[in-house]
Amino acid sequence: MGTGRGDSGTLEWKVDIPGGKSETLVPESGFVCRIWRGLRGLVEGFLLKIWRFLEKAWGIGVDEPRKLVHCLKVGLALSAVSLFYYMRPLYDGVGGNAMWAVMTVVVVFEYTVGATLSKSINRTAATFLAGSLGIGIHWVASQSGERFEPIILGFSVFILAAVATFSRFVPSVKARFDYGASIFILTFSLVSVSGYRVEKLVGLAHNRLSTIAIGTSLCIIISMLFCPIWAGDELHSLITRNLEKLSDSLNGCVAEYFHQNGTVDSGGEDCSKKLRGYKCVLNSKATEDSMANFAIWEPAHGNFNFRHPWKQYLKLGASMRYCACCIEALNGCLDTEVEAPEFLKEHLQDVCMILSSCSSNVLKELMITMKTMRRSSKIDFFVGEMNSAVKDLQNGMKSLPTMLSVTPPDTVKGKPGTKTTIPPLMEVLPLATLVSLLIEIAARIEAIVNNIDELACLAEFKPAKDDKPKQNQSTITPISDDQDHETMTAIQKV
Amino acid sequence: MGTGRGDSGTLEWKVDIPGGKSETLVPESGFVCRIWRGLRGLVEGFLLKIWRFLEKAWGIGVDEPRKLVHCLKVGLALSAVSLFYYMRPLYDGVGGNAMWAVMTVVVVFEYTVGATLSKSINRTAATFLAGSLGIGIHWVASQSGERFEPIILGFSVFILAAVATFSRFVPSVKARFDYGASIFILTFSLVSVSGYRVEKLVGLAHNRLSTIAIGTSLCIIISMLFCPIWAGDELHSLITRNLEKLSDSLNGCVAEYFHQNGTVDSGGEDCSKKLRGYKCVLNSKATEDSMANFAIWEPAHGNFNFRHPWKQYLKLGASMRYCACCIEALNGCLDTEVEAPEFLKEHLQDVCMILSSCSSNVLKELMITMKTMRRSSKIDFFVGEMNSAVKDLQNGMKSLPTMLSVTPPDTVKGKPGTKTTIPPLMEVLPLATLVSLLIEIAARIEAIVNNIDELACLAEFKPAKDDKPKQNQSTITPISDDQDHETMTAIQKV
Numbered sequence: 001m002g003t004g005r006g007d008s009g010t011l012e013w014k015v016d017i018p019g020g021k022s023e024t025l026v027p028e029s030g031f032v033c034r035i036w037r038g039l040r041g042l043v044e045g046f047l048l049k050i051w052r053f054l055e056k057a058w059g060i061g062v063d064e065p066r067k068l069v070h071c072l073k074v075g076l077a078l079s080a081v082s083l084f085y086y087m088r089p090l091y092d093g094v095g096g097n098a099m100w101a102v103m104t105v106v107v108v109f110e111y112t113v114g115a116t117l118s119k120s121i122n123r124t125a126a127t128f129l130a131g132s133l134g135i136g137i138h139w140v141a142s143q144s145g146e147r148f149e150p151i152i153l154g155f156s157v158f159i160l161a162a163v164a165t166f167s168r169f170v171p172s173v174k175a176r177f178d179y180g181a182s183i184f185i186l187t188f189s190l191v192s193v194s195g196y197r198v199e200k201l202v203g204l205a206h207n208r209l210s211t212i213a214i215g216t217s218l219c220i221i222i223s224m225l226f227c228p229i230w231a232g233d234e235l236h237s238l239i240t241r242n243l244e245k246l247s248d249s250l251n252g253c254v255a256e257y258f259h260q261n262g263t264v265d266s267g268g269e270d271c272s273k274k275l276r277g278y279k280c281v282l283n284s285k286a287t288e289d290s291m292a293n294f295a296i297w298e299p300a301h302g303n304f305n306f307r308h309p310w311k312q313y314l315k316l317g318a319s320m321r322y323c324a325c326c327i328e329a330l331n332g333c334l335d336t337e338v339e340a341p342e343f344l345k346e347h348l349q350d351v352c353m354i355l356s357s358c359s360s361n362v363l364k365e366l367m368i369t370m371k372t373m374r375r376s377s378k379i380d381f382f383v384g385e386m387n388s389a390v391k392d393l394q395n396g397m398k399s400l401p402t403m404l405s406v407t408p409p410d411t412v413k414g415k416p417g418t419k420t421t422i423p424p425l426m427e428v429l430p431l432a433t434l435v436s437l438l439i440e441i442a443a444r445i446e447a448i449v450n451n452i453d454e455l456a457c458l459a460e461f462k463p464a465k466d467d468k469p470k471q472n473q474s475t476i477t478p479i480s481d482d483q484d485h486e487t488m489t490a491i492q493k494v
Numbered sequence: 495m496g497t498g499r500g501d502s503g504t505l506e507w508k509v510d511i512p513g514g515k516s517e518t519l520v521p522e523s524g525f526v527c528r529i530w531r532g533l534r535g536l537v538e539g540f541l542l543k544i545w546r547f548l549e550k551a552w553g554i555g556v557d558e559p560r561k562l563v564h565c566l567k568v569g570l571a572l573s574a575v576s577l578f579y580y581m582r583p584l585y586d587g588v589g590g591n592a593m594w595a596v597m598t599v600v601v602v603f604e605y606t607v608g609a610t611l612s613k614s615i616n617r618t619a620a621t622f623l624a625g626s627l628g629i630g631i632h633w634v635a636s637q638s639g640e641r642f643e644p645i646i647l648g649f650s651v652f653i654l655a656a657v658a659t660f661s662r663f664v665p666s667v668k669a670r671f672d673y674g675a676s677i678f679i680l681t682f683s684l685v686s687v688s689g690y691r692v693e694k695l696v697g698l699a700h701n702r703l704s705t706i707a708i709g710t711s712l713c714i715i716i717s718m719l720f721c722p723i724w725a726g727d728e729l730h731s732l733i734t735r736n737l738e739k740l741s742d743s744l745n746g747c748v749a750e751y752f753h754q755n756g757t758v759d760s761g762g763e764d765c766s767k768k769l770r771g772y773k774c775v776l777n778s779k780a781t782e783d784s785m786a787n788f789a790i791w792e793p794a795h796g797n798f799n800f801r802h803p804w805k806q807y808l809k810l811g812a813s814m815r816y817c818a819c820c821i822e823a824l825n826g827c828l829d830t831e832v833e834a835p836e837f838l839k840e841h842l843q844d845v846c847m848i849l850s851s852c853s854s855n856v857l858k859e860l861m862i863t864m865k866t867m868r869r870s871s872k873i874d875f876f877v878g879e880m881n882s883a884v885k886d887l888q889n890g891m892k893s894l895p896t897m898l899s900v901t902p903p904d905t906v907k908g909k910p911g912t913k914t915t916i917p918p919l920m921e922v923l924p925l926a927t928l929v930s931l932l933i934e935i936a937a938r939i940e941a942i943v944n945n946i947d948e949l950a951c952l953a954e955f956k957p958a959k960d961d962k963p964k965q966n967q968s969t970i971t972p973i974s975d976d977q978d979h980e981t982m983t984a985i986q987k988v
Contacts, residue, residue, distance in 0.1 A: 053664065060663050067663050075656035078679070079648050082687045099684060106655075106680040154573050161600075162569035169561050170551050185572070186600040190593060193576050282819070286780040322826075325776070328816070329823035332934050397920040426891040433930035436923050440826050 067111075069227045074109050077222045081105045081215060100208055104215025109223065113301075114231030114294030116223045120216035121297065122180030127212055130184040131205040133160075134191030138201060141192075153192050161185045175293050231294035232304045235313055238291065240370040242284060242320055243448075245277030247363035249327050250441065254356035257334045257434060258349050275331075281324040288317045303373045309458035316451040323444040330437045333430060340431040341423050348431060351396045355389040355438050359445050362386050366452050375456050377464035383449060390442050397435060561605075563721045568603050571716045575599045575709060594702055598709025603717065607795075608725030608788030610717045614710035615791065616674035621706055624678040625699040627654075628685030632695060635686075647686050655679050669787050725788035726798045729807055732785065734864040736778060736814055737942075739771030741857035743821050744935065748850035751828045751928060752843050772825075775818040782811045797867045803952035810945040817938040824931045827924060834925040835917050842925060845890040849883040849932050853939050856880050860946050869950050871958035877943060884936050887929060 061068050081101050108119045141152040164181045167173045173181065191205060223229075252275035295310045362382045369376045455461075555562050575595050602613045635646040658675045661667045667675065685699060717723075746769040789804045856876045863870045949955075 053666075056666075057660065057664055061660070064663075067660065071656040071659040074659045074679075075652040078655045078683055079652045082648060082651060082683070102683050102687060103680060106676060106683065154576055157576060158569035158573045161572045162565040165568045166551065166555070166561065166565040169554050169558075170547065172547075172550075182600060185568075186597060189572055189576070189596050189600065193596065282815075283779065285777065321776075322822070325819045325822040326826065328819040329931065329934070332816075332820065332938070333930055394920055397923065426888055429891065429926055429930050432923055432926035436827055436927035437823065440823070444826070 066227065066229055070111055070229065073222055073226055076226075077105050077109055077218055078102070080218060080222075100211040101215040101218075104212050105219055108216055109219045112229050112231035112234060112291075112294050113220075113223050114291075114296070114298040116219055117297040118176070118294055119179050120220055122177060123183050124209075124212055124216055126180040126183040127187045127209060130187035131191055131209065134188045135201055135205060138192050157189050157192060160188055164188075175289075176296070228301070230298055230301055230304075231291045232298050232308060232310065233302065235288060235291035235295055235310065236304075236370065238284060238287065239313055239316060239320070240367055242281045242317075243363050243367040243370065245274075245280055246320060246323060246327065247360040247367070248274040249276070249278040249324075249331075250356055250363070251360045253327060253331055253334065254352060254434070254438070258345065258353065278324040278327040278331075281320055282328065284317065285321065288314060305459075309455060312451070312455045312458055316448065316455060319444065319447045319451050323441060323448060326437055326441045326444060330434065330441070333433045333437070340427055340429075344423065344428060344431060348393075348396055348435065351389070351393045352434065352438060355386070355393050355442065358382070358386040358389040359438075359442055362445055362449065366448060369452060369456070369461070372462075373459070374462040375464040379449065383446065386442055386445070390439055393435060393439065397432075560721065560723055564605055564723065567716055567720055568599075570720075571599050571603055571712055572596070574712060574716075594705040595709040595712075598706050599713055602710055603713045606723050606725035606728060606785075606788050607714075607717050608785075608790070608792040610713055611791040612670070612788055613673050614714055616671060617677050618703075618706055618710055620674040620677035621681045621703060624681035625685055625703065628682045629695055629699060632686055651683050651686055654682055658682075669783075670790070722795070724792055724795055724798075725785045726792050726802060726804065727796065729782060729785035729789055729804065730798075730864065732778060732781065733807055733810060733814070734861055736775045736811075737857050737861040737864065739768075739774055740814060740817060740821065741854040741861070742768040743770070743772040743818075743825075744850055744857070745854045747821060747825055747828065748846060748928070748932070752839065752847065769825075772818040772821040775814055776822065779811065779815065782808060799953075803949060806945070806949045806952055810942065810949060813938065813941045813945050817935060817942060820931055820935045820938060824928065824935070827927045827931070834921055834923075838917065838922060838925060842887075842890055842929065845883070845887045846928065846932060849880070849887050849936065852876065852880040852883040853932075853936055856939055856943065860942060863946060863950070863955070866956075867953070868956040869958040873943065877940065880936055880939070884933055887933065891926075891929060 104123065108116060108123060110116045110119060137156050138153070141149045141156075144152060164185045168178055168181045191201065256275065292310045292314050295304075295308070298304075298306075300306045362379070365376050365379050365382050369379065598617065602610060602617060604610045604613060631650050632647070635643045635650075638646060658679045662672055662675045681702075685695065750769065786804045786808050789798075789802070792798075792800075794800045856873070859870050859873050859876050863873065
């Protein structure tokens with residue numbers, strides 16, 4: 001800061017004087033220099049910000065090329081609608097109202113098909129409703145004399161705007177018809193107010209409806225034909241990805257506690273990213289809600305029917321967050337500085353690892369069920385395995401008091417001075433919490449299984465293929481799908 | 495269902511024939527009747543739905559009368575803007591473009607001042623930017639001959655629309671300038687496209703800007719003068735309420751476990767509502783994010799300066815959700831059917847209850863700090879108390895093994911046949927989990943304390959009043975605010 005030491009000597013300021021001579025400026029105690037440096041700093045900072053922004057934008061484009069495609073689609077739709085202005089015949093037909101078509105495209109074109117459809121239908125229906133109502137009230141007003149006309153019109157605008165605004169606070173309206181309510185207010189005000197001046201009101205309304213129809217159908221066609229992005233697909237794959245993240249996090253947490261990071265093959269950063277996957281699950285409520293709201297508007301596509309049970313996904317998402325909460329707590333409790341004695345850890349390590357890997361297996365199997373939209377023939381087996389692992393863990397805990405009173409094995413041999421005492425419960429605390437939370441997590445995973453089972457019924461998932469897991473093939477006799485389902489429910493209820 | 499028993503006899507259908515006679519219709523095996531009943535069912539169902547909707551809307555209005563006020567404000571703003579059409583002089587001045595003023599009011603008027611300001615500034619700035627750019631490109635196009643003009647215009651619309659759409663995917667742009675980007679696309683397309691037809695482009699742009707300015711300033715004035723609803727206030731009181739909810743939930747959970755519901759004075763339903771308060775904390779992320787984004791735009795109001803550290807609220811909210819997660823897990827773990835032996839519960843009950851009430855006290859004190867925006871002189875004392883309660887609980891756990899080997903007191907006296915054995919660790923599991931989670935919750939509450947302390951520094955909360963808690967007055971010597979703060983930080987680091 002302050003004056004630059006010797007810096008001013010390295011920089012010379014020359015001023016060209018019209019006569020052809022040039023004068024060297026004497027540095028005014030580094031003042032010019034400081035301003036120069038300040039300016040340079042500002043410009044550099046600004047350029048750096050822009051550079052970072054571009055880098056971030058580039059990252060988004062590389063990660064999700066579909067977003068780039070969406071942008072090109074918007075550009076395409078806007079250029080197409082411009083034809084209404086460029087081409088004479090169309091211009092004469094639709095007239096100056098073509099502006100409404102441009103506006104419709106800009107406002108209505110959204111990332112997913114569902115959102116575009118929802119906005120299109122809302123806009124068209126609300127314009128039609130509010131237009132009819134506006135013309136009706138305008139007619140009533142015009143019949144009631146010049147004096148009352150502005151009063152009736154103004155009052156109706158006030159009342160309807162207030163009521164429509166209030167309706168947007170009701171959650172069910174907010175979720176589906178928020179945009180429609182605001183377009184309703186807009187159109188009604190425009191029609192009833194402009195009707196006071198413009199005579200050809202019906203013609204105007206007809207024109208506006210037809211341009212909006214042109215704009216919305218263009219948007220719907222482009223968003224559905226060129227690389228369509230379905231809100232339903234997005235929701236389905238979000239849930240599927242989250243199931244995998246839960247599974248990875250759970251496995252990673254328990255492995256980390258028992259210092260078995262070697263089993264996770266990839267590098268440290270990637271590993272800790274996997275470990276923190278449950279945080280995405282915790283934060284995905286808003287996305288799920290909006291996607292489910294949009295998906296309702298979508299027609300049948302891919303594996304999804306028109307009346308696909310999207311609401312069930314919200315229940316499913318809630319039960320997954322419920323499970324993620326437990327993993328969060330688990331992660332927090334494992335960070336304590338109290339270390340359980342080595343021999344105790346070893347005693348429980350195997351059962352804990354088995355339970356966590358069984359739970360992970362269930363989650364992974366559920367992920368496959370969701371991905372293929374085919375009922376799983378193995379899920380009942382995996383759930384059974386998880387439940388027996390819970391029993392094993394409980395038995396392992398029951399045998400602990402016996403363990404506590406005997407001399408712990410080799411682990412303390414190296415320290416001959418240490419007296420072998422019964423470890424206080426305090427030292428077992430993190431381990432006990434781990435066990436307790438693992439059991440709780442298993443219970444919450446069963447809730448997820450039930451939710452996905454319900455979803456499979458409602459959405460009529462394909463029946464299971466009959467390939468039982470190999471370890472089990474000899475003991476379980478092949479059963480029909482219905483029986484399969486019953487067995488599964490029975491096992492879940494155990 | 496099916497045919498109604500005897501019902502058809504009670505209902506007669508008569509047809510008036512032009513000649514003045516009437517014929518009684520013979521019931522065609524109850525067919526008409528069935529249709530009638532079906533229709534009546536439909537109408538009744540529809541009316542019931544409307545009734546429920548109205549009930550819900552009424553509930554919202556009663557619970558939050560400010561929402562009703564907002565609706566009246568929207569009606570007022572729209573009626574006011576209608577003056578531009580009703581009054582001749584204004585009409586001649588602003589012309590047909592007054593439509594833009596109506597549209598601006600409908601689109602820009604939002605529930606909170608921050609949201610209204612954000613949309614207003616976005617709309618005005620984006621219109622100005624896009625308008626200038628549009629006119630510039632239109633000039634360039636008009637200089638390049640009739641053949642290239644439509645190509646240049648069409649291409650520029652395509653490129654700019656795609657780029658602006660893409661920028662909306664960048665989170666920082668999405669948070670603050672989402673609406674601006676969409677208005678930029680809209681205005682640019684309208685100007686550059688309509689410029690192909692309309693000659694008086696600059697005049698049009700000027701007109702549009704002035705109408706938008708009229709609309710936005712009207713919205714801003716009405717939203718700020720009549721019962722203003724500040725996004726900042728909402729965010730601040732949301733966080734404050736959530737602190738109270740966390741405190742209630744924590745206390746309720748622990749009390750429920752030890753069957754001490756009698757201590758909570760209010761009824762059962764109210765009590766369980768309090769118990770589930772942490773769920774609100776878990777689900778409030780989206781609201782916090784949007785409120786913080788809007789609050790940034792708000793001018794100084796009440797206790798908040800223009801550059802109030804709203805981002806710190808997001809950090810604070812995250813740490814509160816982090817704590818709520820633990821309460822969630824606690825709540826889940828306590829539902830298990832494994833009951834800890836009565837004498838063990840009694841041994842730990844007091845220390846657990848003390849810790850939970852100490853933690854609650856800290857949360858409540860934080861709530862008061864937030865509510866009054868005044869640093870607390872007691873918080874260091876409460877945090878110290880919480881930490882010593884943690885120590886006590888840990889000591890209580892350490893003394894347990896001794897407890898386990900002695901004969902449990904009176905509790906089992908009633909059953910002479912029961913052999914007094916050392917309870918297996920399995921039975922202590924829920925209790926151990928409770929202890930472990932309570933300790934973890936205390937640690938997370940300290941993180942909340944640190945965050946609020948940081949907020950108090952950034953937002954320059956008022957200095958603490960010097961009223962130490964009575965129990966402590968004799969031992970703690972009065973210290974200055976700076977020292978106070980240092981002590982607090984020191985205690986938090988313990």
